[in-house]
Amino acid sequence: MSKKQWIGAGLGLGATLLCNGPLLAANSPDRNIGMDLKITGQFEDDRDLGTRGGGDVSGVAIDARPWVYGRHGDWSGFFMLQAVSSTDIIETDPISPNLKPETLTNRDKSRDPDKSYLALREFWIDYRGLTPYPGEHLRFGRQRVYASEGTWWDTRIEALNWMFDSTLLRAQLGAAERFSDYRTDYDDLSANDEKRANFFGGLDYQWHPGHWAGFKLHHVHDYGDLPSSYDKQVNDQQSKPYTGNLTWVGLHLDGDFFNYRSRMPVNYWGELTWLTGHIKKRYFADATTPADKYGEDVNAWAIDLGLRWNINEQWKLGAAYARGSGSGNGGEGGDNHDSSGQFVQTGMQSNRSSFTGVQTRIHRFGEAFRGQMTNTQVASLFTSWRPNDTYEGSLIYHRFWRVDDNAPIVSSGVSPFNYNNKPALQDGRSDLGQEVDLVIARYFRQGVIPGAWDSGLEDQSALVRLRSGLFFPGNAYASKADTTMYRVFLDFVWRF
Incomplete structure (x- = not known):
């Protein structure tokens, strides 16, 4: 079948x-x-x-x-x-x-x-019967595996996921692997998801009201096949970039930074993540050259920081900074054995969160650019306004750089190609550009459709939301590239 x-x-x-x-x-x-x-x-x-x-x-x-x-x-x-x-x-x-x-x-x-x-x-x-705590449950099947900061987990995937949530303690433990996208238009999984097992967990303790300390763990066992020819490496979307094992360990402090209902005068977030493991790659210089298969030890790190000042119940002002290490080759370990200091994320992230202090989840690295924490550092300034439960808006400014100006980056929003024999990203240049985002949402009667709309039905909700980003490429991109790029979404959501 x-x-x-x-x-x-x-x-x-x-x-x-x-x-x-x-x-x-x-x-x-x-x-x-x-x-x-x-x-x-x-x-x-x-x-x-x-x-x-x-x-x-x-x-x-x-x-x-x-x-x-x-x-x-x-x-x-x-x-x-x-x-x-x-x-x-x-x-x-x-x-x-x-x-x-x-x-x-x-x-x-x-x-x-x-x-x-x-x-x-x-x-x-x-199933909620393992413990007497009301916030504990075990879930099996295709589900949303989620963490509030969005940089670790936020995806729908087949998983066995145990979650525990009490006043002082939050915990999560699970295993996940994607077997299909369950869409009629896709014939195959993406190469990154094919034969990739994920094991993850985390623990948070509230040591003072609104102040949490905790850690996260994530291990990936990628047991797929590397490309067998130059043609497959270049033209086959199912060609895996690497196989092997990677482990992420993260420590964080959270002052209700992703809780838009927080009444604390200042919210903060700080996380330091280590990445270690060993992967295998296969490289073809051209169609006539035999494959060069080699191993690579990975030792990398990333930092993510955020600070938000709640000026009053309506206005908030904040800043954030993130950096993922970017050394593509940290030193030779032999003819067929290298080491890398380039950070990559878990593959289950969305990088979306409520970091501006409103309910709407916004891309942490630009609605247009949509970068990842790979060889990239980003500094952000933002302000948000929420006059009541009906309206909210956020204005964000981002500035992006490459950490290693001779190594690649990862972005799901911008994808230039080589132009006139010039590489899309030019060696020796680190300025990736800057971006301005504007996100506005309108909730109807705090999420409930006005009575004139609902025709007597209950439990309905609706919202209208604008998500927009305007990106200005930096000098790291080819000189003849466009000077601006934008992405705009207008959503109308109706639940009944």
């Missing part, structure tokens, strides 16, 4: 469950069936920075997500489908980027997205 047949069967099962939703929750007072409806307009120019034709997005998408929930005693279950139809390749889910394919002719097209598709968004069962 093919992967798409499995997805089709799952969609059929989901439709059956939705039609029989009341049966699942016969003994539960909770609402058991509903629909999330989202309309997104996306306008983008030019992610290639003028180095290639295309790279623009302009269109509207409708995203319908029917769901069913059931509970019986300590057991519960949840199932959500997704149907998307759009006029262009539109990103309707900020934590699951939906990117237009590159304008290349000879390449693997197995992960080219369609304008319309069906998907299994979430499906899990949950």
